[in-house]
Amino acid sequence: MTDTATKTTKVPDQSALARVGRTVRARLDADPKAYKVPTDKAEIYAIGDFLSANECRKLIEMIDVVASPSSLYEGTYKDGFRTSYTGNFNRDDTTVKMVSRRIDDALGLSGELGETMQGQRYLPGQQFKDHHDYFYPTENYWKMERKNGGQRSWTAMLFLNDVQAGGATSFPELGISIEPKAGVLLTWNNAKEDGTPNEDTLHAGTPVTLGSKYVITRWYRSRKWG
Numbered sequence: 001m002t003d004t005a006t007k008t009t010k011v012p013d014q015s016a017l018a019r020v021g022r023t024v025r026a027r028l029d030a031d032p033k034a035y036k037v038p039t040d041k042a043e044i045y046a047i048g049d050f051l052s053a054n055e056c057r058k059l060i061e062m063i064d065v066v067a068s069p070s071s072l073y074e075g076t077y078k079d080g081f082r083t084s085y086t087g088n089f090n091r092d093d094t095t096v097k098m099v100s101r102r103i104d105d106a107l108g109l110s111g112e113l114g115e116t117m118q119g120q121r122y123l124p125g126q127q128f129k130d131h132h133d134y135f136y137p138t139e140n141y142w143k144m145e146r147k148n149g150g151q152r153s154w155t156a157m158l159f160l161n162d163v164q165a166g167g168a169t170s171f172p173e174l175g176i177s178i179e180p181k182a183g184v185l186l187t188w189n190n191a192k193e194d195g196t197p198n199e200d201t202l203h204a205g206t207p208v209t210l211g212s213k214y215v216i217t218r219w220y221r222s223r224k225w226g
């Protein structure tokens with residue numbers, strides 16, 4: 001077995017993750033609207049005014065239609081870990097297609113890598129505790145996800161409203177906390193430049209204390225999803 005093969009066995013999709021990382025990095029670094037969050041431990045970018053106020057309103061209404069209690073892979077997380085309401089959108093919906101394409105374009109990725117956009121709503125007290133977005137290949141779900149597009153690469157999150165209090169997206173290992181602001185796209189690479197998982201991307205949706213919080217999430221895989 002060559003070194004590369006050994007590595008690939010240990011770290012699934014490593015070279016694909018490194019390649020996707022390069023693509024998105026080049027794209028965002030060339031985008032004058034993309035702000036790179038200052039840290040050398042992870043690649044995190046924000047783009048303001050990514051959606052208009054009307055688009056945010058429309059998506060919030062759509063989340064209210066599809067939202068149901070969040071489900072997580074059984075046995076992976078304890079109860080109370082992710083208490084927000086979540087919903088998968090219909091990927092053929094015109095608005096869903098338009099927003100997905102706009103995110104794909106901002107990241108410079110083919111839409112084929114993207115999971116269907118998800119909407120989430122947090123009410124006071126609801127949160128999504130510290131977690132990684134990448135999959136743990138030691139868990140049972142990996143057998144399925146491995147064949148279903150493989151490891152997650154970048155996360156794209158859209159904040160749809162300003163939250164009265166609480167609800168920041170926090171990265172405890174980085175000492176970074178991002179306040180929700182309507183229309184902002186927040187995106188980060190869950191892998192390091194070499195394609196190995198970046199543990200420092202540990203993050204949480206902290207509890208909303210007043211008002212509500214609406215976000216959209218689109219996760220990109222290292223290979224074609226679905």
Ligand SMILES: O=C(O)CCC(=O)C(=O)O
Binds near residue numbers: 203215217
């Ligand atoms: O709501 C947030 O701020 C974080 C959401 C999140 O981490 C996720 O959906 O994976």
Ligand SMILES: [Fe+2]
Binds near residue numbers: 131132133203
């Ligand atoms: Fe997450």
